[in-house]
Amino acid sequence: MKVVIVGAGAAGLTLASNIRNKDEKSEIIIFTKSEDIAYSPCAIPLVLGGIIESFDDIIMHDAKHYLDKNIQLHLSTAVTAVDSSKKTITFKKDSKSETITYDKLVLATGNELIAPDFDIDNRDNIYHLTNIHDGRIIQKSVEGKKEIVFISNMSIGIESAYELAKKGYDVTFLEQSFGILPLFLDGDMSGKLVELNEGVNFETNANVISITTNGAKKEIHYNDKIITADVVILPSNKVPSTVLAKQAGCELGDFGAVKINEYLETNVEDIYAIGDCVEVKSHITGTQTVSPAGTTAVRQAMILANNLAGNKLTFNPVVNTVVSKVGDYNYASSGITESFANMIEMPVVSTCIETCQKARYYPQNNKLYIKMICKLDGTVVGCQMLSKGDLSSRIDTLSFVITDNMKCEEIIQKEFSYTPSLAMVINPIVQISQEIMKKIEK
Numbered sequence: 001m002k003v004v005i006v007g008a009g010a011a012g013l014t015l016a017s018n019i020r021n022k023d024e025k026s027e028i029i030i031f032t033k034s035e036d037i038a039y040s041p042c043a044i045p046l047v048l049g050g051i052i053e054s055f056d057d058i059i060m061h062d063a064k065h066y067l068d069k070n071i072q073l074h075l076s077t078a079v080t081a082v083d084s085s086k087k088t089i090t091f092k093k094d095s096k097s098e099t100i101t102y103d104k105l106v107l108a109t110g111n112e113l114i115a116p117d118f119d120i121d122n123r124d125n126i127y128h129l130t131n132i133h134d135g136r137i138i139q140k141s142v143e144g145k146k147e148i149v150f151i152s153n154m155s156i157g158i159e160s161a162y163e164l165a166k167k168g169y170d171v172t173f174l175e176q177s178f179g180i181l182p183l184f185l186d187g188d189m190s191g192k193l194v195e196l197n198e199g200v201n202f203e204t205n206a207n208v209i210s211i212t213t214n215g216a217k218k219e220i221h222y223n224d225k226i227i228t229a230d231v232v233i234l235p236s237n238k239v240p241s242t243v244l245a246k247q248a249g250c251e252l253g254d255f256g257a258v259k260i261n262e263y264l265e266t267n268v269e270d271i272y273a274i275g276d277c278v279e280v281k282s283h284i285t286g287t288q289t290v291s292p293a294g295t296t297a298v299r300q301a302m303i304l305a306n307n308l309a310g311n312k313l314t315f316n317p318v319v320n321t322v323v324s325k326v327g328d329y330n331y332a333s334s335g336i337t338e339s340f341a342n343m344i345e346m347p348v349v350s351t352c353i354e355t356c357q358k359a360r361y362y363p364q365n366n367k368l369y370i371k372m373i374c375k376l377d378g379t380v381v382g383c384q385m386l387s388k389g390d391l392s393s394r395i396d397t398l399s400f401v402i403t404d405n406m407k408c409e410e411i412i413q414k415e416f417s418y419t420p421s422l423a424m425v426i427n428p429i430v431q432i433s434q435e436i437m438k439k440i441e442k
Contacts, residue, residue, distance in 0.1 A: 001026040002101065003308065004089055006079045006244060007108030008032035011275030011297035013061075015106060016071050018305030029072040029100070031079050031091055036132045037063065042294070042324070044135040044156055049163025055136055082248040084268045104308060107245055107258060107266075107273040108301075111238040111292060116151075119210040125218060126211065126232045129157055138233070142169065145230035149220055151208055152176040152235040154183075155324050160233075162327040165199035172229070174206035174222055184322055184333035188352065189371050189384045196386065197327030240277045240290070253279040253288050262314040264304045274300040283317035283403060284336050284381050285344065291318045321399040323392050332395035335382030335402045338373050348373050348381065351435045355428045357389040359420035372432045378407035378440055380433075397429060408433035408440075 003019060005012045008030050016028050038061040046052040066073045074093065081090040082105065090099045113128060120126060125145075127138050142148060142164065150161045150173045158173065158180055165171040173180070179190030180202070194202050208222045217228045240257035242250075250266040250273065251259045258273040260266055260280075266273050275297040282289040296318060303313045321334040341348040352371040358364075366389035373382035383398040385391050401411060412434060416427035424431075 001308070002103045003028050003106065004100070004102040004104070005030045005106045005108055006032075006089070007110055007275065007277075008034065008037045008073070008075075009108060009110050009275060009297065010294045011110075011301050012106070012108035013038055013066070014298045014301035015108065015274065015305055016066065017069065018302050019308060020069050020071060022305060022309040024070075027072075028070070029074070030066070031074045031077050031089075033076065033078050034131070034133075035076050037061070037073070037075070038065070039132050041131060041156060044129070044132065045159035045163045047135060048139055048160050049166060051163070055132055055139070058132070079244060082244050082271075084248040084271060087270065103270065105248070105271045106304065107248075107250070107271065107277060108275045108297075109241040109244060109277045111276040112241045114237045114239055116208075116234055116237075118208045121210075121212050124213070125230060126234060128236060129153065129160060129233050130236050130238075138231070142231055146170055147217075147229045148172070148231045148233070149174060149218075149227065149229040150233045151206075151220070152237070153233060154236055155181065155322075155326075157233060157236055158326050159324065161200050162197065165327075170201075171199065172201040172203070172227060174208060174220065175202065175204045176206055176208060176235070177204065178339075179204055180326075181331070181333075182337075182339070184337070185331060185384055186337045186339050186371065189331075189369070189386065192369055193326055193329060193331055193386055196329050199327060238276075238292070242277060245273065245277065255279050255288060255290050257290055259288075260315075262316075263307055263312070264300055264315055272304055274304055280315070281317040282336075283319050285346075286317075289318070289320075291320055293320065293322065295321075316403075319399055319402045321395055323395050329386055329388055330391045332385040332391040333383070334395050334399045335380070336373065337382055337384070338371075341373060341381065346381075347376050349376060349436060349439050350374070351432065351439060353428075353432050353435055355431055356424060357387060357428075358422060359424055362420050364421075368428055370428055370432045372408075372436055374408060374436050374440075376440065378409055378437065379405055380408065380411070394429065401429075408436045412437075 039059045043058040077093040079091045147170045161171050179187045206222045210221045212219045245258045249268050253259045257279040260278050264272050276292040279288045280291050306313045323332040338350045350373045355368050357366045357368050369386040371384045418425045
């Protein structure tokens with residue numbers, strides 16, 4: 001079997017390695033336009049902040065690692081055409097084009113940037129921050145500078161803003177939405193996250209009109225204000241990369257991403273798609289959505305590798321669970337936000353509580369802020385958390401709760417662990433479930 005994979009991000013590389021672990025004989029060929037592979041984008045802010053010494057430290061494998069596994073890897077190579085009737089792809093490198101056949105084609109093409117919707121007079125000291133290449137450039141460009149402005153960036157940008165502020169830069173973040181991280185946090189929780197942290201100047205509902213140059217400075221025009229900067233980081237808005245999918249005759253969905261079934265197959269025979277370029281189903285709404293997360297891409301890759309080896313595993317609907325750090329605080333989210341529920345006219349009840357990570361009397365403790373969103377019958381559909389302490393295990397628990405369609409009354413019957421130095425005798429998830437039940441019973 002000859003498997004051709006287009007894209008060498010988390011989806012494509014994980015797929016190739018998993019296929020090879022199950023099958024020593026199949027020919028595996030990967031194409032990527034990038035020179036950089038097998039690194040963690042989520043670690044970019046940690047390098048910019050100096051927590052991790054070098055960008056080289058976040059690269060997990062080099063090309064030789066894959067070549068040693070008998071996986072062909074074509075870097076800096078663009079796939080320019082797909083002919084699904086002939087089962088061929090055409091690729092171009094160093095101005096030379098070549099066409100090869102495939103038995104199975106996997107599109108792991110990821111996503112691509114959208115141009116900002118405001119005018120920029122020139123691009124000097126103005127950058128995007130989406131990959132390790134951008135990170136290296138920005139790391140050099142901010143040396144000797146003072147003022148940095150970020151515009152409507154997602155997690156990597158917000159985390160980078162705080163890390164650079166800790167290094168002494170004067171950092172402003174202009175958010176064009178109602179609050180930071182609007183896909184994961186409601187306005188009350190994102191506002192709390194900004195309130196708890198220090199170091200970055202935030203403005204929300206900032207309608208950026210243009211960026212102009214005044215000597216060595218950049219002037220950002222927004223609303224009725226102008227601020228200056230030495231370096232500007234542009235929005236990282238992206239759309240699924242689907243040019244090749246459309247060429248191959250693959251059907252696209254409502255979000256403009258590739259449609260796949262539960263086996264990660266497209267509508268075109270022997271063509272599959274995984275990662276940020278595909279649409280998936282929401283467990284909560286039952287409708288199509290996107291899930292541009294590394295964990296989703298890796299899970300899809302592992303499932304597809306099994307299926308190509310002859311198994312029949314399914315990729316289940318998502319609840320989109322995330323955890324990350326902004327400034328000194330961690331945030332976590334699973335399920336839908338209250339804002340999204342209101343947008344789709346889903347009747348919900350919600351509440352927020354402030355509690356502790358450990359027993360209240362334990363000296364080394366962290367406050368924990370939780371928001372839970374439920375249907376009117378108490379079924380949990382969303383949860384958001386903030387704390388200086390670890391949130392990964394708590395939000396993973398809520399991910400299972402949401403996936404299992406559990407109600408608050410069921411949660412309070414479940415067994416949780418307890419010891420003063422690690423956990424409260426009444427788990428915070430139980431605490432907020434009790435508060436939701438009080439609201440529902442009124």
